Amino acid sequence: MFELSREGIEFVKKEMTRYETKRSAVIPCLFRVQKENGGWVSPESIAYLAQLMDVPERWVQEVATFYTMFNKQPVGKYHVQVCCNISCAMAGGREMTDKICQSLGVEEGAVSKDRRYTVSRVECLGSCGTAPMMQVNDDYYENLSADKAVKILRELE
Ligand code: FES
Numbered sequence: 001m002f003e004l005s006r007e008g009i010e011f012v013k014k015e016m017t018r019y020e021t022k023r024s025a026v027i028p029c030l031f032r033v034q035k036e037n038g039g040w041v042s043p044e045s046i047a048y049l050a051q052l053m054d055v056p057e058r059w060v061q062e063v064a065t066f067y068t069m070f071n072k073q074p075v076g077k078y079h080v081q082v083c084c085n086i087s088c089a090m091a092g093g094r095e096m097t098d099k100i101c102q103s104l105g106v107e108e109g110a111v112s113k114d115r116r117y118t119v120s121r122v123e124c125l126g127s128c129g130t131a132p133m134m135q136v137n138d139d140y141y142e143n144l145s146a147d148k149a150v151k152i153l154r155e156l157e
Contacts (some may be wrong), residue, residue, distance in 0.1 A: 002045040004052070008036050012052055022055050026063045029053060030070060039079055039137075040071035068122065075118035076111045078156055081135040082149075084121040087128035092146070096132050097121055099146035104153060117153065 004012065011032050015025040029049055030041060037045045041064050050057040064070045071079065082088075082097040097108070101119050106112035108119055127133045130142035134149055141152055 002033075002037055002042065002048050004033065004036055004048070008032050009052065012049070016053060022053055023059055025053070026055070026060055027067070030060065030063055034070060039075040039077075040073060073109075074111060076106075077116050078118075078136050078153065080117055080119045080153060081122040081125070082119065083123070083125045083127070083131070083133055083135075085124040085128075087124075087131040088133060091131040093132040094121075096134075096144060096146040096149055100134075100149055100153065103150045116156075 012025075012029045015028050016022050019025050026049075030046075033045045033049050034041050046060045046064055047057055050060045053060070064072065080100065082093055082100065084093045084097060097119065101108055104112055104117050104119070106117050106119055108121065111118050122135075125133060125135055125140070127140060127142055132144050133140060133142040134144060135141075136153070136156070141149065144152075
């Protein structure tokens with residue numbers, strides 16, 4: 001059964017006081033749930049948050065399904081999001097994604113056997129001037145090459 005930590009519950013309560021409506025606090029609260037639920041939002045965690053916020057479950061469900069930054073399936077310890085939008089694609093982002101998957105032995109979107117990685121192609125992450133780039137959990141890595149990206153990922157603790 002999913003439950004937020006005491007700090008997580010405090011966070012949700014505080015967020016609900018920051019906006020005019022509770023509905024506006026769903027996004028930051030859902031991010032907190034995702035963080036504490038191993039990187040994804042399960043149906044159970046969505047129901048939990050709705051109950052905690054005292055809002056209809058569909059409000060939370062709508063946000064979770066609309067935004068791609070909320071993962072609806074389990075991800076590895078490191079969620080590797082490789083930008084494949086125009087600037088990154090032109091600088092080799094797509095090939096870099098293929099090389100990362102191949103080198104780490106993981107299929108795109110799946111969790112690797114050692115549960116360390118999930119690799120996803122994403123749209124612009126706002127760092128077009130330093131393409132190609134990737135986001136790993138909350139960190140950004142820029143000016144990459146495929147080899148550099150694989151090295152960074154292998155060296156993660
Ligand atoms: S196109 Fe990749 S960060 Fe913008």
